[in-house]
Amino acid sequence: MIQLVTVASVISTYQTPPVVDTRDDTQTDLWAGRLNVSRNRLLEAISSVGPSLAAVRNYLGK
Numbered sequence: 001m002i003q004l005v006t007v008a009s010v011i012s013t014y015q016t017p018p019v020v021d022t023r024d025d026t027q028t029d030l031w032a033g034r035l036n037v038s039r040n041r042l043l044e045a046i047s048s049v050g051p052s053l054a055a056v057r058n059y060l061g062k
Contacts, residue, residue, distance in 0.1 A: 019051040035062050 021027050022043065031053070032042040037060060049055040 018053040020046055020053060020056060022046055022051065031056075035060060 020031050028039060032039045045056045045059045049059045
């Protein structure tokens with residue numbers, strides 16, 4: 001039997017959650033700007049909760 005599913009559910013299955021790559025200065029600066037925090041504050045958050053963008057946003061209250 002064929003089961004119909006939404007495209008969004010298929011895509012979400014194969015996407016990895018976004019993370020902040022601290023080895024890439026451009027990416028770190030980009031996320032600091034998007035989250036409206038200093039680079040040092042972003043790095044502090046990452047060292048506390050890890051590089052998961054969701055965890056970092058939660059930690060920073062964003």
